[in-house]
Amino acid sequence: MASSILSDCSSSATSRLLPLRRALLAPPCRFRPATVAAPPRRPLAIAAPQLPLLPRARGMASASAAAAASSTDSDACAKIIDGKLVAKQIREEIAVEIAKMKDAIGVVPGLAVILVGSRKDSQTYVRNKKKACEAVGIKSYEVNLPEDSSEDEVLKHITTFNSDPSVHGILVQLPLPHHMNDENILNAVSIEKDVDGFHPLNIGRLAMQGRDPFFVPCTPKGCMELLHRYGVEIKGKRAVVIGRSNIVGMPAALLLQKANATVSIVHSNTKKPEEITRQADIVITAVGVANLVRGSWIKPGAAIIDVGINPVDDPESPRGYRLVGDVCYEEASKIAGLITPVPGGVGPMTIAMLLSNTLESAKRIHKFK
Amino acid sequence: MASSILSDCSSSATSRLLPLRRALLAPPCRFRPATVAAPPRRPLAIAAPQLPLLPRARGMASASAAAAASSTDSDACAKIIDGKLVAKQIREEIAVEIAKMKDAIGVVPGLAVILVGSRKDSQTYVRNKKKACEAVGIKSYEVNLPEDSSEDEVLKHITTFNSDPSVHGILVQLPLPHHMNDENILNAVSIEKDVDGFHPLNIGRLAMQGRDPFFVPCTPKGCMELLHRYGVEIKGKRAVVIGRSNIVGMPAALLLQKANATVSIVHSNTKKPEEITRQADIVITAVGVANLVRGSWIKPGAAIIDVGINPVDDPESPRGYRLVGDVCYEEASKIAGLITPVPGGVGPMTIAMLLSNTLESAKRIHKFK
Structure with missing residues (x-):
């Protein structure tokens, strides 16, 4: 080798x-x-x-x-x-934190994933994310849309998740079909639930002194x-x-x-x-x-x-x-x-950090330290 | 020397x-x-x-x-x-552009400056900005508030300017009095009129490939x-x-x-x-x-x-x-x-670029090329 x-x-x-x-x-x-x-x-x-x-x-x-x-x-x-x-260590630590939060305030973090189309690699990623969520106690929400869905349909689901209090992180699986505008869709995700951290506002806060991004x-x-x-x-x-x-x-x-x-x-x-x-x-x-x-x-x-x-x-x-x-x-x-x-x-590490961001979001939203 | x-x-x-x-x-x-x-x-x-x-x-x-x-x-x-x-060259070029825009669509760019308190240096800056605006044909709007104004009063003026169609740029003169939260106040300026370009969303777009800030x-x-x-x-x-x-x-x-x-x-x-x-x-x-x-x-x-x-x-x-x-x-x-x-x-160059940003904003808002 x-x-x-x-x-x-x-x-x-x-x-x-x-x-x-x-x-x-x-x-x-x-x-x-x-x-x-x-x-x-x-x-x-x-x-x-x-x-x-x-x-x-x-x-x-x-x-x-x-x-x-x-x-x-x-x-x-x-x-x-x-x-x-x-x-593995981080996932174990996250599981402990989630169990504590559930005991203390009866809340578990929720992660919503939106998948458009049927790319094999994307399906595998989404499946792995779901499994990783389950293993640490994060509740998974999943929407699978056909390849020829309209941008509006995706936006509608994002809006629903944005206002769902049991969802603390929203992730749109990339790449999106060519007929969709990635920027429009990603910008629609509420900044408080953008666990991917790709929003320009997050990047700006990352660049600036004295500011912290919602998510890295x-x-x-x-x-x-x-x-x-x-x-x-x-x-x-x-x-x-x-x-x-x-x-x-x-x-x-x-x-x-x-x-x-x-x-x-x-x-x-x-x-x-x-x-x-x-x-x-x-x-x-x-x-x-x-x-x-x-x-x-x-x-x-x-x-x-x-x-x-x-x-x-x-x-x-x-x-x-x-x-x-x-x-x-x-x-x-x-x-x-x-x-x-x-x-x-x-x-x-990438999925472990996604779990970490989802937990962080739930803690922030529910003011749980 | x-x-x-x-x-x-x-x-x-x-x-x-x-x-x-x-x-x-x-x-x-x-x-x-x-x-x-x-x-x-x-x-x-x-x-x-x-x-x-x-x-x-x-x-x-x-x-x-x-x-x-x-x-x-x-x-x-x-x-x-x-x-x-x-x-000087840039200010002359801006003046020509503004004259053209006024002739073509009857609009002149407008810049609003909010000054809180009576710091001598801030007053001088604001006066210089005003003079520079007048020289190129930008309409100046000015609000002078006493040192002990509340954050809400400043925010109220920002909201008014945000929705005023004759104002294309809003500038809050820094430093603000200590009892005010700079971040709250600067973030209240509409991103389309933030001619200072300090909003984290602008900085994020500056950092990202394939994105452009509203203002630099x-x-x-x-x-x-x-x-x-x-x-x-x-x-x-x-x-x-x-x-x-x-x-x-x-x-x-x-x-x-x-x-x-x-x-x-x-x-x-x-x-x-x-x-x-x-x-x-x-x-x-x-x-x-x-x-x-x-x-x-x-x-x-x-x-x-x-x-x-x-x-x-x-x-x-x-x-x-x-x-x-x-x-x-x-x-x-x-x-x-x-x-x-x-x-x-x-x-x-700084004031020249402020005039340039204000012109750019007016052109964007009025779709004037």
């Missing part, structure tokens, strides 16, 4: 972006799953200021913390951020939560976000900047992105280009959060492809201090 | 920030006002993509353009961006306009914004990023700000620290936009002080390609 990924890292697509010769690549480090670093358990305090937790990234922590946290596998290998485990978009919130739970210090650090999408890159940059990092956003018009990235103590990539970020882009000891999920051909896989991130994992994990794998890194 | 500024640049306040020895300072370059570079006149096209205009910044333009634009004073000196002249905040819009009018290419360039305030730094960074620069935001928690700043082709400073940015922070040929207006002691001045920017002008102008002076750089 490692050599197969190495092939990806030097594929024609990425070699155009960075002409690194295969001969220069160091041999891949071999991870044993048992050495994956688990974050210490802590009560749910999403988006709280980071605590001095172990393990920390190499080069970003005290010597003793780094020693305590060093990998048992190989000194050359980064510590793996276990998104699956963190997401789920995937960037998941990235920050991983950094917090692995004790990565953010204040005063250099951070680079690669990609500037409305749903990941830009809000991730705004979150890092709100946490007092010095942030640079790298995008398709950036010249010498590797030079800027190499200055960063923290890198978040969300660009959708398999293996774009090579080992040579990484500052030794940096924390790398890879949001990309890109299919690459893999004849050895039963499906004929496999998923890799935006970061050439084998190279980067030799240099970085902490790194998220793909899959199993940021991916599992 | 030059030596007096040099003293400022090595004052105790700034020497703490950057311990540059006075002995290392190059002798100041001496500007002759007659050599200040004038931008070519062009029709009002605020925030339009930059045109290949002369003069360009050294190191950012073609050799011929740079040669054509080179200072006649000294090769070592940056070209001065004449904000006063640009602002005046000072950062003025910074961008100066860059455009002096032909500074932005796409693909490295830009550093020093300061991250809601009204200048953050929106300036978002505007540069929307124009496809690679942007880093430097702030009080940034370590080694001089290293990051030195990488930038474009620097916008809005931090309020006199002479913070030394010559050694500047990349040769960079374009420097200095928003800071800081009083420093000057016994030779009749007022006992004089105004300087965030940039140590004498040092920076030796290194930069283009630079705004203080005063006379960004300052005059």
